[in-house]
Each structure stands twice: as structure tokens, then as C-alpha cells.
Ligand code: SF4
């Protein structure tokens with residue numbers, strides 16, 4: 001049985017290291033609260049999210065099994081799951097993020113990339129928007145960001161304010 005993670009190990013099994021990220025798309029689970037929740041486990045057909053011994057435990061990912069499919073992103077009620085692909089282009093990475101605002105952006109749109117505190121940190125280009133029945137009310141937006149910011153950009157601001165701003 002897994003022990004409840006101590007504070008020092010909150011990121012272990014949830015945040016992939018640079019070596020794993022360099023091998024291809026993979027999940028990033030920014031889930032650090034002990035809440036009774038596990039739909040991410042059921043959504044993963046690769047068996048990459050280990051079974052929960054206790055519903056209050058944090059999710060734990062086997063990053064070698066994760067193929068970055070993104071099926072877990074839109075099922076997370078906490079909007080805590082992302083997929084990062086640092087192999088996308090030489091200097092650009094793709095971040096896939098959950099998005100529940102309207103209007104949705106469209107492929108080709110330029111948006112503001114925001115960090116975890118909502119601070120604008122870059123301009124990002126939308127390259128895909130997934131919104132099917134499977135995604136319920138949570139769309140998955142794919143954005144292209146500077147590779148150095150792939151672990152920083154976690155939200156977007158859509159609209160005119162995204163344009164004409166200085167690069168962060
Ligand atoms: S991205 Fe796909 S393979 Fe990776 S944990 Fe999520 S559902 Fe599983």
C-alpha cells in the first residue's frame with residue numbers, strides 16, 4: 001500500500017523530469033491536494049496512472065507508460081492535468097491545457113500564455129482545439145509556446161488583449 005506522500009515528495013510521480021520530457025509528450029499532473037477524486041485513473045487506458053489505494057491519495061504516474069494521449073485532461077474536475085510536448089519543434093513546445101471559458105479560441109489564434117498566478121509570460125499560438133462529446137464541458141486547447149516556458153504556461157487569455165503585448 002502506498003503511504004500518504006509527505007510535503008517534500010508532492011511532485012514525485014506527478015511532474016515529469018527534463019529527461020522524460022525530452023523523450024516526447026507526457027502528462028503533467030499539478031494535483032497536490034488530498035481530495036477524494038480519481039477519474040484520471042479511469043481515463044487512462046495505458047495504465048500509466050497507478051491505482052489509488054485510498055481515494056484521498058494523490059495520483060501517481062508511471063511516466064514510462066504515459067504516451068501523452070491527453071485522455072485524462074478533460075476529466076479532471078480540478079483542471080490540474082496538462083500534457084507537455086518538448087519535442088514539437090527545436091525552440092517551441094506544445095502545451096495542452098483544459099479550458100472552460102467562452103468563446104473558445106480557434107486554431108491559428110494568438111493568445112496570451114499565462115503562468116500559474118495568471119501573469120502573462122508569453123504569446124502563444126493556438127494549434128488545435130478539442131471539443132467533442134467526450135470532452136463534456138471542458139475543451140482541450142493545444143498551444144505552441146517557447147520551449148523554455150513549457151513548464152510555466154498553464155492558462156491562456158483569449159482576445160484582443162493577447163495581441164500587441166511585449167514578449168515575457
Ligand atoms: S496522457 Fe494519456 S497515457 Fe498519459 S496519463 Fe493521461 S491518459 Fe494516461
Ligand code: SF4
Pocket residue numbers: 029031037038039040041058059075076077078079080081
Ligand atoms: S482527476 Fe484531477 S483532481 Fe482528481 S486525482 Fe486526478 S489529477 Fe487530481
